[in-house]
Structure formats: structure tokens, C-alpha cells
Amino acid sequence: MGTLAVFKKEIRSYFSSPVAFVVFIIFLVISGYFFYSILLYFSLISMQASMNPAFATGLNVTDGILRPLFANMSVILLFLMPLLTMRLFAEERKQGTLELLLTYPLRDGEVLLGKFLAATALVALLLFATGIYPLLLGLWSEPELYPILTGYFGLLLLAMTFISLGLLFSSLTENQIVAAALAFGALLLFWIIGWAATLAEGDWALLFRHLSIMEHLSSFARGVLETKDVLYYLGLTGFFLFATLKSLEVRRWKG
Amino acid sequence: MIEVQGLTKVYGNKAAVDNLTFSVEQGEVVGFLGPNGAGKTTTMRVLSCFMPPTSGSAKVAGYDIHADSIEVRRRIGYLPEHVPLYTELTVTQYLNFVAEAKAVPRVQRRQKVGELIERCLLHDVRGRIINTLSKGYRQRVGLAQALLGDPPVLILDEPTIGLDPKQIIEIRNLIRQMQGERTVLLSTHILPEVSVVCQRVIIINEGRIVAVDTPENLTRRLQRSTQVLLQVEGPPDQVTGRLREMAGILRVEMKDGGGVHGRYVVETEKDCDLRRELAHVVCSSGWGLLELRPVDMSLEDVFIRLVTEEQDSMTVDRSPVTLDG
Numbered sequence: 001m002g003t004l005a006v007f008k009k010e011i012r013s014y015f016s017s018p019v020a021f022v023v024f025i026i027f028l029v030i031s032g033y034f035f036y037s038i039l040l041y042f043s044l045i046s047m048q049a050s051m052n053p054a055f056a057t058g059l060n061v062t063d064g065i066l067r068p069l070f071a072n073m074s075v076i077l078l079f080l081m082p083l084l085t086m087r088l089f090a091e092e093r094k095q096g097t098l099e100l101l102l103t104y105p106l107r108d109g110e111v112l113l114g115k116f117l118a119a120t121a122l123v124a125l126l127l128f129a130t131g132i133y134p135l136l137l138g139l140w141s142e143p144e145l146y147p148i149l150t151g152y153f154g155l156l157l158l159a160m161t162f163i164s165l166g167l168l169f170s171s172l173t174e175n176q177i178v179a180a181a182l183a184f185g186a187l188l189l190f191w192i193i194g195w196a197a198t199l200a201e202g203d204w205a206l207l208f209r210h211l212s213i214m215e216h217l218s219s220f221a222r223g224v225l226e227t228k229d230v231l232y233y234l235g236l237t238g239f240f241l242f243a244t245l246k247s248l249e250v251r252r253w254k255g
Numbered sequence: 256m257i258e259v260q261g262l263t264k265v266y267g268n269k270a271a272v273d274n275l276t277f278s279v280e281q282g283e284v285v286g287f288l289g290p291n292g293a294g295k296t297t298t299m300r301v302l303s304c305f306m307p308p309t310s311g312s313a314k315v316a317g318y319d320i321h322a323d324s325i326e327v328r329r330r331i332g333y334l335p336e337h338v339p340l341y342t343e344l345t346v347t348q349y350l351n352f353v354a355e356a357k358a359v360p361r362v363q364r365r366q367k368v369g370e371l372i373e374r375c376l377l378h379d380v381r382g383r384i385i386n387t388l389s390k391g392y393r394q395r396v397g398l399a400q401a402l403l404g405d406p407p408v409l410i411l412d413e414p415t416i417g418l419d420p421k422q423i424i425e426i427r428n429l430i431r432q433m434q435g436e437r438t439v440l441l442s443t444h445i446l447p448e449v450s451v452v453c454q455r456v457i458i459i460n461e462g463r464i465v466a467v468d469t470p471e472n473l474t475r476r477l478q479r480s481t482q483v484l485l486q487v488e489g490p491p492d493q494v495t496g497r498l499r500e501m502a503g504i505l506r507v508e509m510k511d512g513g514g515v516h517g518r519y520v521v522e523t524e525k526d527c528d529l530r531r532e533l534a535h536v537v538c539s540s541g542w543g544l545l546e547l548r549p550v551d552m553s554l555e556d557v558f559i560r561l562v563t564e565e566q567d568s569m570t571v572d573r574s575p576v577t578l579d580g
Binding site for chain 1: 300304305306307329333340342344348353358400
């Protein structure tokens with residue numbers, strides 16, 4: 001009940017300020033550019049493959065277009081998500097509206113969940129809008145449906161992790177820029193830790209690979225739902241939400 | 256309706272509120288009066304369940320603010336000092352959100368919001384974005400959001416601060432209408448506001464309660480005289496007699512039945528400091544002067560500061576004439 005109220009209010013706030021529109025436009029423009037260039041590259045390779053069959057092995061729409069597209073979209077999400085989440089608590093704290101919100105008969109958890117779901121719904125809408133790319137592919141080829149669905153599911157899980165982490169940093173400060181910078185830094189760290197895997201050896205390499213936030217996405221785009229990957233994202237999301245809840249509580253005591 | 260018991264809130268190592276105890280009866284409008292930084296806002300934040308106290312307890316409508324926080328919050332309408340609103344929403348959108356957050360039943364929501372828009376004179380601006388509203392309108396939106404959900408207790412932090420005189424009168428009228436119907440605790444640092452709106456005043460300074468009384472009694476107590484406490488070693492009858500003869504003394508009262516080390520409360524004209532003369536009289540009569548100090552100076556200090564602040568704010572009020580609101 002309270003969650004719904006906060007959810008509706010946050011959605012309304014997103015669309016009464018330019019934030020949502022700007023993020024939407026940037027995301028669609030950049031992902032559109034990636035789609036275009038990947039498609040161009042793919043058709044080039046296909047052309048060469050038609051002359052030299054040696055190129056044709058493993059050449060298909062899922063591996064050649066959708067997987068790189070999803071990988072690229074995940075990186076754009078990483079850059080843009082902190083912009084969507086930075087205001088959620090920081091702005092309320094700065095404006096003082098948190099003081100009113102936290103004195104309404106709402107549990108902290110309801111407030112948090114409402115905000116989390118609002119940002120998630122926004123990303124879901126954003127991802128839905130990119131559905132035009134697979135649809136376009138469907139006009140001239142026959143992409144497999146299942147990898148597309150799992151790929152989107154993976155992206156949504158990834159975005160939820162980004163959002164929960166962004167919420168945590170937003171609850172720690174009253175400065176939106178600081179919240180965004182911290183969230184962005186943390187996300188970047190979660191990403192590049194995967195690169196360390198190539199340098200490290202043995203168990204360390206394995207650990208780094210498992211920690212990397214992008215690493216777990218690759219199976220989704222292949223059409224595989226791996227429990228460990230789903231759990232990785234859900235677990236991280238749950239952990240960050242829990243930490244946010246605690247940070248709200250601590251903030252109450254500090255006043 | 257509100258019971259506060261030994262409430263203390265410490266920031267760092269400074270106590271903003273120190274061992275506060277008071278209660279507010281049902282239907283009362285009580286003013287929380289004190290200079291800036293006296294601990295009014297802190298107390299209200301604790302009562303509205305925004306922050307927990309360091310120690311002590313408080314009950315609102317019989318529910319403990321810590322154990323039954325949600326129940327307390329259902330029964331409180333709170334207006335913080337700077338009226339924080341979601342400025343990107345319209346008045347109606349905002350009030351609808353508050354109604355939902357306060358769990359006003361779906362079927363009543365539209366009607367309740369409509370009623371408050373009328374009552375708080377927001378009809379003309381209900382479709383406007385809050386960002387574009389003047390301070391006076393924002394204050395009324397703040398009051399409307401506090402009243403949503405029909406809370407029996409209202410906690411209003413400086414509800415008239417920053418308004419022009421006409422707006423101040425409107426807000427005061429709105430508050431006065433609630434007398435008897437709701438329990439109101441409002442804070443202010445403006446003295447006349449209290450006498451206009453409140454039935455009882457709690458004067459607070461540096462986190463402590465200085466006095467609790469009706470506005471009339473307080474004014475009488477303070478404006479008539481200044482009191483000095485004396486402890487004199489000497490025969491009580493002669494001491495009182497000698498003191499009464501002095502010029503400028505209104506009344507001499509013997510405390511705890513006199514005795515050789517008798518304590519006397521001497522009332523003098525207001526703004527007339529006779530301490531030097533008193534000391535001189537006692538000494539020259541050959542008695543021992545054991546103690547000499549003004550009584551209730553803290554209350555007086557606060558009072559004087561309140562009066563001067565009111566004068567300041569009145570002059571400020573007069574100069575810029577705002578035409579909106």
C-alpha cells in the first residue's frame with residue numbers, strides 16, 4: 001500500500017523533471033548507434049563468408065548481433081543508472097522532504113521498495129523500447145526468440161543490481177553528484193575486476209571472474225538461465241537494499 | 256494526548272534537549288515558545304518519530320513513539336519548519352500522494368483532498384506546480400498535508416515564519432479553528448502569536464523548560480515586577496520591616512518561615528535593579544548578607560529575548576510589501 005504510493009509518486013517525479021527523458025534519449029541514441037554498427041559489421045562478415053565458407057562457422061544472428069548488442073547495452077546502463085538513482089534519497093534529504101516522508105505511517109522498507117520498483121519500472125520501459133532492434137532483425141532474418149528473452153531478463157537483473165547499489169549511495173549523502181560519482185565508481189570497480197582475472201592465476205582468476213558484474217551476463221545472452229548467475233544478481237541486489245535500509249536507520253539516529 | 260517524560264536528545268556532546276517533561280491534554284492548543292536554537296525543532300522531530308531520543312520516552316495518543324512508531328505516525332500531522340514539499344508536483348498531485356501515503360481509503364481520497372483544498376484556500380492554485388507557488392501558498396499546502404488523514408494531533412513547527420502579516424493572520428485563523436477539535440503543539444519564537452493562538456505556553460530555553468503557564472499568567476508574572484532573593488542573618492521581623500521601608504520595593508515575602516538565616520523574596524518595580532541598595536541596607540544594619548540573587552532570571556532572559564525578536568520581526572515584516580499569497 002505504502003509502497004504503491006511511493007512508487008507512483010516517484011514515477012510521476014521522474015517524468016515531471018527532464019531526468020527520465022534525457023536518460024531515455026541518450027540510451028536509445030547510443031544503443032541505436034551500437035545496433036547499427038554491429039549490424040553493418042555483421043553484414044560485412046556475412047558477405048565475406050559467402051565468398052569464403054571458412055568464415056561462416058559460428059556465424060548466426062544470436063552470436064553475431066544480439067550478444068554484442070546486449071553486452072554494449074549493459075555498459076551503457078552502467079554509465080546511466082547512477083543518474084537515475086542519485087536523486088532518490090539524496091534529493092529528499094537535501095530538500096528536507098525526507099523528514100516528512102519518514103513521519104508518514106510508512107515503514108522504511110515500504111519507502112525503499114517503492115523507490116526501487118519505480119527505478120526498475122523505468123529501466124524495464126527503457127529496455128522495452130529497445131525491443132525495436134530484435135523486431136527489425138526479425139524482418140530479414142529469423143533470430144531465436146529464447147536468447148532474446150533471457151538476454152533482456154539478464155539486463156533487467158543487471159539493472160536492478162545497479163539500482164540497488166545506486167540507492168545505497170544515494171542514501172549516504174545529500175549531494176546528488178556525490179551519490180552518482182560513488183555509485184559510478186563502485187560499478188566501474190565491479191566491472192573492471194573481471195579484467196584482473198586475465199592477469200591473475202588459478203583460484204584468484206576464478207574469484208575475480210565470479211565477482212565481475214558483467215561476467216555473469218554472458219550466459220543470459222546465449223539463452224542459458226544459470227542459477228548461479230541469477231543468484232549473483234538477486235543476491236547483490238538484496239544485499240544492497242538491506243544495506244540501504246540499515247543506512248536509513250542509522251541516519252535516523254544521527255538526525 | 257501528548258506525554259513527554261525526561262526526553263533528552265544529544266548531538267555529539269551537546270544536549271539539544273535536556274530532560275524535557277510535559278504533557279498536552281486532548282483538544283488543547285499549546286505553544287512551544289523559545290528563542291532560536293532552544294530545542295523546539297528537535298523536540299518536534301522526536302515527537303513526530305523522525306528521530307529517536309537519546310533517552311527518555313514520549314507517548315502520543317497512548318502509543319509509545321519508539322515501540323508503536325507507525326501507530327503514532329498515523330495520529331500525527333506534522334509540518335516541519337521549512338515546509339519541505341515535492342516541488343515538481345502540482346498541489347493536487349502532491350496531496351493525492353500524501354493521502355495515499357497516509358492510507359486514506361481509496362473511496363474517500365478525492366473528497367478529503369478536495370475538502371482540504373477548500374479549507375486551506377488552495378482552490379485557485381490546485382493545478383499549479385508547487386515550485387511556482389509563493390511562500391504563503393506553500394505554507395498552506397504544508398498545513399493541508401498535515402491535516403490529511405484527520406490526525407487527532409498536529410505538530411506544527413513555526414507555522415507562520417516568513418509570511419507577510421496578512422498570511423500570518425490567515426494561518427493563525429486556520430489553527431484557531433482547530434481548537435477543541437484537535438490537539439495542537441506549535442512552536443514559535445514570536446510572543447504575541449502565542450497569546451493569540453494558544454491556551455497554554457511551554458517556554459523552553461537551551462533545551463530546558465523554563466515555564467509552563469497560560470499566556471495571560473506569564474505576561475502578568477513577568478511584566479509586573481522583578482524578584483530578588485535574599486538570605487540574611489538577622490532578626491526576621493526587623494529585616495522585613497527595614498526592607499519594606501526602602502524606596503521602590505513592592506513587596507517583601509519571608510520564605511520557609513524565616514529563622515535566623517531567613518530567606519526573603521523581594522519584589523521590586525520592573526527594570527529597577529535595587530540589588531546594590533539592598534546589600535547596602537543589610538550590611539549597614541549590621542546583619543550578615545548570605546545570599547543575594549535575582550529569581551527566575553532565566554525566564555526573564557528568555558522573555559526579553561522573545562520580545563526583542565518580535566519587535567525585530569515586526570519591523571522586517573513592515574518593510575517589504577508582498578502582493579502575492
